[in-house]
Amino acid sequence: xxxxxxxxxxxxxxxxxxxxxxxxxxxxxxxxxxxxxxxxxxxxxxxxxxxxxxxxxxxxxxxxxxxxxxxxxxxxxxxxxxxxxxxxxxxxxxxxxxxxxxxxxxxxxxxxxxxxxxxxxxxxxxxxxxxxxxxxxxxxxxxxxxxxxxxxxxxxxxxxxxxxxxxxxxxxxxxxxxxxxxxxxxxxxxxxxxxxxxxxxxxxxxxxxxxxxxxxxxxxxxxxxxxxxxxxxxxxxxxxxxxxxxxxxxxxxxxxxxxxxxxxxxxxxxxxxxxxxxxxxxxxxxxxxxxxxxxxxxxxxxxxxxxxxxxxxxxxxxxxxxxxxxxxxxxxxxxxxxxxxxxxxxxxxxxxxxxxxxxxxxxxxxxxxxxxxxxxxxxxxxxxxxxxxxxxxxxxxxxxxxxxxxxxxxxxxxxxxxxxxxxxxxxxxxxxxxxxxxxxxxxxxxxxxxxxxxxxxxxxxxxxxxxxxxxxxxxxxxxxxxxxxxxxxxxxxxxxxxxxxxxxxxxxxxxxxxxxxxxxxxxxxxxxxxxxxxxxxxxxxxxxxxxxxxxxxxxxxxxxxxxxxxxxxxxxxxxxxxxxxxxxxxxxxxxxxxxxxxxxxxxxxxxxxxxxxxxxxxxxxxxxxxxxxxxxxxxxxxxxxxxxxxxxxxxxxxxxxxxxxxx
Numbered sequence: 001x002x003x004x005x006x007x008x009x010x011x012x013x014x015x016x017x018x019x020x021x022x023x024x025x026x027x028x029x030x031x032x033x034x035x036x037x038x039x040x041x042x043x044x045x046x047x048x049x050x051x052x053x054x055x056x057x058x059x060x061x062x063x064x065x066x067x068x069x070x071x072x073x074x075x076x077x078x079x080x081x082x083x084x085x086x087x088x089x090x091x092x093x094x095x096x097x098x099x100x101x102x103x104x105x106x107x108x109x110x111x112x113x114x115x116x117x118x119x120x121x122x123x124x125x126x127x128x129x130x131x132x133x134x135x136x137x138x139x140x141x142x143x144x145x146x147x148x149x150x151x152x153x154x155x156x157x158x159x160x161x162x163x164x165x166x167x168x169x170x171x172x173x174x175x176x177x178x179x180x181x182x183x184x185x186x187x188x189x190x191x192x193x194x195x196x197x198x199x200x201x202x203x204x205x206x207x208x209x210x211x212x213x214x215x216x217x218x219x220x221x222x223x224x225x226x227x228x229x230x231x232x233x234x235x236x237x238x239x240x241x242x243x244x245x246x247x248x249x250x251x252x253x254x255x256x257x258x259x260x261x262x263x264x265x266x267x268x269x270x271x272x273x274x275x276x277x278x279x280x281x282x283x284x285x286x287x288x289x290x291x292x293x294x295x296x297x298x299x300x301x302x303x304x305x306x307x308x309x310x311x312x313x314x315x316x317x318x319x320x321x322x323x324x325x326x327x328x329x330x331x332x333x334x335x336x337x338x339x340x341x342x343x344x345x346x347x348x349x350x351x352x353x354x355x356x357x358x359x360x361x362x363x364x365x366x367x368x369x370x371x372x373x374x375x376x377x378x379x380x381x382x383x384x385x386x387x388x389x390x391x392x393x394x395x396x397x398x399x400x401x402x403x404x405x406x407x408x409x410x411x412x413x414x415x416x417x418x419x420x421x422x423x424x425x426x427x428x429x430x431x432x433x434x435x436x437x438x439x440x441x442x443x444x445x446x447x448x449x450x451x452x453x454x455x456x457x458x459x460x461x462x463x464x465x466x467x468x469x470x471x472x473x474x475x476x477x478x479x480x481x482x483x484x485x486x487x488x489x490x491x492x493x494x495x496x497x498x499x500x501x502x503x504x505x506x507x508x509x510x511x512x513x514x515x516x517x518x519x520x521x522x523x524x525x526x527x528x529x530x531x532x533x534x535x536x537x538x539x540x541x542x543x544x545x546x547x548x549x550x551x552x553x554x555x556x557x558x559x560x561x562x563x564x565x566x567x568x569x570x571x572x573x574x575x576x577x578x579x580x581x582x583x584x585x586x587x588x589x590x591x592x593x594x595x596x597x598x599x600x601x602x603x604x605x606x607x608x609x610x611x612x613x614x615x616x617x618x619x620x621x622x623x624x625x626x627x628x629x630x631x632x633x634x635x636x637x638x639x640x641x642x643x644x645x646x647x648x649x650x651x652x653x654x655x656x657x658x659x660x661x662x663x
Contacts, residue, residue, distance in 0.1 A: 299327020
């Protein structure tokens, strides 16, 4: 006998969630807002896809349900009971307002919970799967957990986008592939699929909210399998054996959304969802941070006196945050220049006291100096990853103690290793505990330079992403490489969520060939900073080591800080050529249908003018006001391709323009 419990089927309130509705009616479970409707057959809680409707274009796809192939363990078992709960997330310190639908289905020996998130005016529905055992009947067997979207017809074009992190090893971070679906399954490595119906030219997209590639648990070597219109999201990161008795285990999730008929409509749809994951707070999230590790002094110079001098020079430069990297703490890590440094996998509370000889009076004098120079202090922190972060409570308390005692609100989280499901669960417990107890005031810079970490689509709701380490000491810093990585990621990942480095380009000239026209020393320092403006600029250097002329960029930084929030709140996408050291390239920030920004770069080339494709329509009259950089303000019309001719006076010059469409 199947029992059905329905709780709070529909919610509609007089607030931001008026746009959202979740309803179960006539055995159809529907999720709708002003942009999208996604419907499932209730099927006693064992949901089967029914229909997707893009309300912008009024186009619908009737889904074909499940095929005969088993997708996940519950396919083999009938549900015993199911219930639906709908609740609001409003006025949260970290998460934007949204509506949650929670479908819990109980089978004979385990439970499955699907948690759906629906955001106002975002044409997407996000889903997370959670699992729970209620007996050990199947302890000698194991089941995998995937999910499937069964689209109608056979004529589908699939663009798969694979991403890489571990940026200490990788310098090509985005790889796109285009395929046509066929009767033989396509195995695709990707965190994003853009799927085009070749009959209607309408687009859908799927985001797999998981770590990247091999960093996933149980990774089978690919993320999606596509056969005709069937899209299987492979590996949600859990096996039946991972389940605990009477404890819900959260798996990886995915997002299904609609994208319209044009590429830019799809990109805006994806970006609209990505910007909905985390509530924006300019005072917390915007920063021009300095981290002294980039000069390879490591912790050799870190001390109270050094920090106070860095703050003084940092104010002259124009930074907002100074982050004390590894070495401020009593327990020195294995990366320390000191022979005493041994720690990495496990730390005690005493290890996270300020180093007693480097900071004999604690952090108090440094905090006073930081306040005097209008700079916020941040700290490096390495959670104890021994035994799958079993000491997570201790780590959360350490962070909160540093916040309560010294007022530290920004922490770089390093050394993450998500090697098993318990590590995943316990690391999230650290972040969630800190988030709740600090009421969202604490933010994290999550390092993705090495190890098995979250990448760009997992753990990305807790702060920004510390993208890469580059050093002139090893000759692996070229400004155009940094620009290229930011440019390529920005098509899919909000660039304002990425910390992007600029270095002291006067160091280590002997590490580069004198005939190399792209060596950092020949590139103006203001240009090197400008490369980072679409992201969160990271001064990866010691300000006390900069030459006097470097501080001339102070006026640039001060002007940038006045507009950075408005610039970043737009939808920032790449335009122009792929940066390669000799291109014309840049970014467009789309604020609304009438205004935004262009950030344009002329690399090492002989063309003073370049006609660049934009995301504007043809035949528009545009007024461009130069805010920063070189060149002049001007008016123009977009040509038949939506292009604008930009002029910059010399190599390695740039300009940030605000634009407005004129009647």
